[in-house]
Amino acid sequence: MSSSEQELQIHPIVQESVVHNAKTLSNFHSLTASLFGVTAGILGLESYAGFLLYLVLSVITTLLFYVIQVAPASLAEKKPLFDTTRFFKGALDFWTGGLFSGLSGFVLTWTLFYGLVRV
Amino acid sequence: MGFPARLVTLAGLVLLAHAGYSAQEHAALSSTLVNLQLSAKTLPLDISIETIVATLLVSLGLIWGSPQLRPIQWHVWAGKIEREGIAGSASQGKEAEKNFQGNPFNALEFRSGFVDIRKQRRDFADWAKSGK
Known part of the structure; x- marks a missing residue:
């Protein structure tokens, strides 16, 4: 038995909660990605500036998500700051997962609103 | 989704719609009035600020309203x-x-305890006898 398997046997994980949390996060990311597309379209950004806005806004909203949804319960459990292991398996998944999944939705609404506002 | 979260999201969406309408009007006006030296490329600062604030408001409402982890x-x-x-x-x-x-x-x-089947049988026998 490998060590990670043994770890799982000792500290079992509730699969339903994992699915629920991942769904909540991905829902949020896909919604906000389209929203950022609307913002970039209204602002009339082009090329790199639009992607930069997407990156900055994504980082800000992920931080906000951490502060509002994760931090109260996580810090009460005496976990270190920016630790998401109470709700998510991988830290990288939480911090960067939405960046790539929302990119296509972002470009879609970005081009749509750029065209709507300026043509 | 709680009521305050909904309210924040709705306010953000209204602001965003207003900003979008303003930007569209600005683009339409500045393309017709070329002699006023308005460039269509640069958006007025207030519209930009409104757009950013609206985006942050909507995402705040979404985070607030998303189901608890x-x-x-x-x-x-x-x-x-x-x-x-x-x-x-x-x-x-x-x-x-x-x-x-x-x-x-x-x-x-x-967990239910053990059933005393002999006592139940005795009770039933008594009841059956008394019925006669």
């Missing part, structure tokens, strides 16, 4: 349910109440 580690999750019971999920609204599965240790705590 659940602990993934079994002992944390089960401990929370046992401590709070139905009240813990009832405070999170209808959706959480629907998903509530109850205490994971219910099977252990409410």
